[in-house]
Amino acid sequence: MSDVLFPELPGLEWDLRKTPVFNTKIMQSINGRELRASFQAIPKYEISMSFAFLRESKGRQELQRLESFFLERRGSFDSFLFKMPEDHNFECTFVGDGATTTFQLYKQAYNLKIPILHTESLGKVLMWNANDQTLMWSTDDQRLMWSNDFYQITNDGRVVFNRLLAMGESITISGTFYYRCRFKDDAQEYTHFMAKLWKASKVEMIGSLGNKI
Incomplete structure (x- = not known):
């Protein structure tokens, strides 16, 4: 299980499909009544990307980058982190x-809060005092508008404050998260349709916001 990032290929046209999948055991009695057992509280995702083309010309080596990444993962053997297009920002209160x-x-999905375990780490981030009436500087022993309070975001999905948050004190944190993924299959097909231009039929992955893939 590695933390290497799936290569971003800017400037390319792509289609992406994301399918949340749960695991439910359904047992049916003779009279037709169903008994259901859920084995997953949060979904896994089937992710499929297709590119209009991949270039292998000097300076534009999307084919080499994608193929090399697949080979280094040994197909579906090793997992990696994937920055889902337009679904990689969190805002937590x-x-x-x-x-x-x-x-x-966590990732807010309507009324559901899904824990995220892979985030872009941040060092010390200083915090403003939420009370806009607080003085900018003073000799009194009080929290100032700009203080030494800070928080840090770890790469395993936690935010750590350097002090206790007071009862009822509200803080909103934003940042970037990643999906833990692996390739769905051990094979990847590329089609050469024009000089130095290729197509990848599909790049299919299995992903999760946690580590269970």
Whole structure:
């Protein structure tokens, strides 16, 4: 399980399909009544990308980058991180309880909060005081508008504050997250249709917001 990123290929036209998949066991009795057991609280995703073309010319080596990445992963053997186009930003709001400094980041999917375990790490980020009436500087022992308070985002999906959040204190954090993926199959097909231009029939992956793939 590696943390290498799936190569971004800017400037290319692509189609992407994302299918959330659950795992449910359904048992049916003689009278037709169903008993159902759910084995997943959050979905896995079937992800399919297709590119209009891939170039292999000097300076534009999308084919080489994609094929090399597939070979290095040994097909479906090794997993990697994937920055889903237009689905890689999180915005989380946390409310303090006076006892917690570390919080789990999540993706908001309507009314559902899905934990995310792979994020872009950030070093110390200074925090503004939420009270806009607070002084910018003072000799008194109080929290100023711009203080030494900070938070850090780890690459395993947590935000860590350097102090306890007071009861009812609200903080909103934003950043970038990734899907944990593997290639669906051990084979990848490329079609050469013009000089130095190729097509990849499909790049198919199995993904998750956690580690279970």
